[in-house]
Amino acid sequence: MKIVSTINEVRAQVKEWKKQGLSVGFVPTMGYLHEGHASLMKRAKGECDKVVVSIFVNPMQFGVNEDLDSYPRDLQADSKLCDSLGVDLIFHPEVEEMYENGFCSFVDMNGLTKELCGKSRPIHFRGVCTVVSKLFNIVTPDKAFFGQKDAQQLAVIRRMVKDLNMDIEIVGCPIIREEDGLAKSSRNTYLNEEERKAALVLSQTIRLGEQLVKAGVRESEELLKVMKENLEKEPLAKIDYVEAVSMDTIEKIEKLEGSVLVAMAVYIGKTRLIDNFIAEV
Numbered sequence: 001m002k003i004v005s006t007i008n009e010v011r012a013q014v015k016e017w018k019k020q021g022l023s024v025g026f027v028p029t030m031g032y033l034h035e036g037h038a039s040l041m042k043r044a045k046g047e048c049d050k051v052v053v054s055i056f057v058n059p060m061q062f063g064v065n066e067d068l069d070s071y072p073r074d075l076q077a078d079s080k081l082c083d084s085l086g087v088d089l090i091f092h093p094e095v096e097e098m099y100e101n102g103f104c105s106f107v108d109m110n111g112l113t114k115e116l117c118g119k120s121r122p123i124h125f126r127g128v129c130t131v132v133s134k135l136f137n138i139v140t141p142d143k144a145f146f147g148q149k150d151a152q153q154l155a156v157i158r159r160m161v162k163d164l165n166m167d168i169e170i171v172g173c174p175i176i177r178e179e180d181g182l183a184k185s186s187r188n189t190y191l192n193e194e195e196r197k198a199a200l201v202l203s204q205t206i207r208l209g210e211q212l213v214k215a216g217v218r219e220s221e222e223l224l225k226v227m228k229e230n231l232e233k234e235p236l237a238k239i240d241y242v243e244a245v246s247m248d249t250i251e252k253i254e255k256l257e258g259s260v261l262v263a264m265a266v267y268i269g270k271t272r273l274i275d276n277f278i279a280e281v
Helices: 007-019 035-047 075-084 124-139 148-163 186-190 193-198 200-214 220-232
Strands: 002-004 024-029 050-055 089-091 143-147 169-173 237-246 259-268 271-280
Touching: 002 007, 007 024, 007 050, 007 089, 007 124, 024 035, 024 124, 035 050, 035 075, 035 143, 035 169, 050 075, 050 124, 075 089, 089 124, 124 148, 143 148, 148 169, 148 259, 148 271, 186 271, 193 200, 200 220, 200 237, 200 259, 200 271, 220 237, 220 259
Parallel strands: 002 089, 024 050, 024 143, 050 089, 143 169
Antiparallel strands: 237 259, 259 271
């Protein structure tokens, strides 16, 4: 496995692979890798000849007073995990490599980014779309792999690829959870012992929502009311949002019909966690 830090090194290696007729899978990450990321790499390894993982904490997607500086980083542990899973190349650039002095070009989106995380983090998805577009241009993968935990991001990336005619297949992969149900996240490391226990209210509420839909609840107001009430039972939980939206448009809906994303963002102490489920109704 190679670890490179420059765009030219990535391009040279991928060009060589493609000369040999090999397919390239890509897993973009911000590092501090866990089993959720590992599931993406395993999927990529199973579907592509070569796998590239990027590890880059993208400053453009962090707002003021967010956790850019404190975001966990551990390249040594990340490299060990990637190597054990058969990753062929890690791209670990410095900020200056990705955003040269005078950088002023951005990729933005309307519609899909106005609700959920886009509403509470208004610059976030412009940063995501810009960096992912750059990474796609650098790596030129055949397939790119993203987790469902960031369901709005997955929908945004799929739409961006479609709208901009990018020749890349976007593969969505299931949420990976801890044994007690908490969705895997690099930010889980921020939680102290008390907060870690409190954070279980997210996955418990997700299961409650799934049970209500299975039982026949179709009014989003009724569903969200019960879910919010359950979250509010936890003193350490502060709701950012709990919403039901169309999976295609990420617009709020009154009735659950078709493919529906039920998503939440909740602060446990100072740590913002997200979770969701998709209902096919």
